[in-house]
Structures are given as structure tokens and as C-alpha cells.
Amino acid sequence: MLYRTQVTQIGEYAADALSDKMMILFNDNAPADVADYCFIHPAAALTGEISVGGQFVLGAVSYPVTAVGDVVNQNLGELGHITIRFDGGSVAEYPGTVHVKGTCPDELALGTELIFKTE
Incomplete structure (x- = not known):
């Protein structure tokens, strides 16, 4: 397991992003103006690198990771902040985005629960 935490707060506008097939994560140190758009979780340790071929587990559903932006591992490890796109994209749209395959x-x-694992 590379990263494990859970949603403890849902920003006022966070669910709106789900209709665009994405979710924005930030740990509980998120600035107030940003937190309104995020699913907030306690900081957790990132114990390895998230990479293509790994899995993102959201509750009881597992999603294959299809693309990882250049700063995903740094941002998740330091800020708990990344965007997850449920579009199966093979190239990361933005440096802080993880793309996964499956229904948002x-x-x-x-x-x-939010989990990243290697397989």
C-alpha cells in the first residue's frame, strides 16, 4: 500500500467536480478558499511512487491508474493535494493529475477510504 487515508470533510463545491468526472483531494491543511472545492483527508505518508499500472481504491471500487502527472507524488506526499480524473487518459492532462479508468x-x-497501491 502506497497511501491510505479517508475523506473527513467535503468542501461546499467538491461534489460539483464529480459531474465533470474528477475529484480534487487536499489534506486537512488546505487553504480555506481551496478547501471548498476539495475532498479533505488527514495527511498520510506516501510510502512509494504512484505509477501507471497501480490501483486507486475509492471505498469498495478499484480503478487502474492510466497516467500520472510529473508532480503527483511530490504534491500528494507534501500537501495531500492531487486531482483524480476518471477518464482513462494515457497522458496526464496536468502535472498534478492522476488518470484512472472507471466510472466516476x-x-x-x-x-x-482513499488508497493508492501498486497492484
């Missing part, structure tokens, strides 16, 4: 959830509940 319509909503997330507090307590939903």
Missing part, C-alpha cells in the same frame, strides 16, 4: 462516483460519503 456520483457522490462520496464522509469516511470513504
